[in-house]
Amino acid sequence: MPDDQLNGRLKVLILEDISTDAELVENELRSAGIEFEARRVDSEESFLKAFEDFSPGIILSDYSLPSFDGESALMLAAGIAPNVPFIFVTGAxxxxxxxxxxxxxxxxxxxxDRLSRLALCVRRALKEAEEKKLRQRAEDELLRAHAGLERKVEERTKDLRLTMQALRLSEEELRKSHDELELRVQERTAELSASIARLEILNQELQEFAFVASHDLQEPLRKIQTFCxxxxxxxxxxxDSVGRGYLDRVIDAASRMRHLLDDLLQFSRVAGRLERFKTVDLGKIIGEAADIFEEKIKEAGVSIETGDLPGIEADESQMLQLFQNLIGNALKYRSSQSLRIRISAKQDGRGYCEIFFEDNGIGFEQQYAERIFKPFQRLHSHTEYEGVGMGLAICRKIAERHGGIIRAESEPGKGSVFIIRLPVMQNKVKAARNSPPEMLER
Structure with a gap:
């Protein structure tokens, strides 16, 4: 999406000579919940002028018009604004x-005659445009880093030649200088390779989350909630009652969107946090996590039992987040009987510990044990249980950032067990970040 679209509503340029058809397009986008400002044009002159004083974020064009045509418009748009999505909305x-x-x-x-596809196509086109922009930004940064490295190598080479000419080094001195230069080039090359690898990871993260989990989405959402x-x-x-019902639905949808954005931002920040690991007391962390739900725990008569838990090297705030999400998940999906949570741990003697988080909630089919850890994946509708399906995805992200893994075992009506495998000392198991070890047999 163009930069001028980020701080306001989407600008939609509609090339259509029939005003009623344009209104149908606008109504379809509006009914899909897309906030936009539209301008309809029906000639080449007005089409070109729109790029000067309207700056569209997307173009929706009919194919045939009395004095102009969509194919010509496509060619013009490709030359003026090649990054603006261009969608044909036409008859047969x-x-x-x-x-x-x-x-x-x-x-x-x-x-x-299939306008119901329009909103999906528009969202997909805007998403692809944003992803293209992010990839281009990453590629530009990579090119700048590569150019900087080349300049540094050239500078070092030039310095070496001047030194050789000025001091008339002996053959042995020249060889040593050459070896030193090669070492520096290798170091710079290694740094560049590391930068490339990190850019690829960041680019992937950006493609999946940044286009939706941005701070720019928070401000318009706050305005929507405020005015509602x-x-x-x-x-x-x-x-009337119908109008109040519509308003209530808007407010409810805005609230769900706020929770979704908060969870997305939290998810993307897990990988970006680079706080130093330190020894943390898991028993204390679990106690603090339980305190967050103190009122719900008392009202529901929840029992939480903890065994002997080890101290491990970890990011304290992320460990708190992990157990807060697990306790919140157990409270949300508890059954009609009193909820019991039991947390225990054991070490394997190879530098790892396994933490077992057990509850007697409603449980789920084991075939969904992997799906529940993916973003936005829910086994129930939001009308049955609140939330957007990000809590367990954040737990997995935290475990992976610590060089560990998390999995679940469950059966409907018999509760669930979440098993978190983490290194006790981070500096002794660095390889775990690339290939986490197998789970211990319980």
Whole structure:
């Protein structure tokens, strides 16, 4: 999405000569919850002018117009704003012609009698444009780093030649200087390789999360919630029951979106945190995590038992987050009987410990044991249980950042067991970050 779109609503340029068709397009986007500002144009002159005073973030174009055509518009847009998605919204079009348009640079094609696909195509096009922008940014940074390395190597080479000419080094001295230069080049090359590897990881993280988990999404969401709350307080009496219902649904959706953004930001920050590991007391950490839910625990009569837990080298705040998420998960999915949580641990004598977090909640089918750790994956609808499906994904991210793993065993109606395997001393198991060891047999 262009930068000028990030601080406001999406700007949609609609190339369409029939105003009612344009209104149908706008209504479809609006019903899908897309915030936008639209401008309709129907000629080449007005199309070109829109790039000067409107700066569209996406173009939706009919194929045939009386004085202009979509294919010409596509060529013009490719020269003026090549990064702006261009989607054809048209009537019947032959398959060969549609393929030719896509080859010519069109982002997608939606038939007017299938406008229900439009919102999905628009979101996908904007997502792909953002990912392209992030990849280009990473590539530019890589090129700058490579250019900087080349300049440094050239400078070192030049310095070496000047030194050789000025001091007339002996053959042995020249050889030593050459060896030193090669070592420096190798070191710089190793640094560049490390930078490339980190850029690739960051780029992947950005592709998956940054385009949605950005701070820029928080501000418009706060405005939506604020104005909806004001409307509810000041205008509720002027609305009928249907209108109040619509307003309540908007407020509920905005609240869910806020929780989703918070969880996404928290998820992406786990990998980015680089705090130094230190020895932490797991028993104390679990106690602090339980205190966060003190009222719920008392009201529900929850029992939490802890065995002897070791001290391990870890990021204290992330360990607190891990057990806070596990306790919150157990409270959310408890059954009708009193909830019992038991936390124990054992060490394997090879520098690792396994922590067992057991509850007697509703449980789940074992076939979903991997799915529950993926972002946004839920086994129940949000009307049954609140949340967006990020808690356990954050737990896995934390475990992996510590060179460990987490898995689950469960059966419907019989509770669940979460097994977290972590190194006791981080400096003795650095290799674990690349290939975590097998789980111990319980």
């Amino acid at each position: 079009l032959g398959e060969d012609r549609a393929v030719d348009l896509l080859k010519s640079g069109a982002t997608d094609l939606v038939l007017k 709350d004001l409307a509810q307080m000041r205008c509720s009496s002027a609305l």
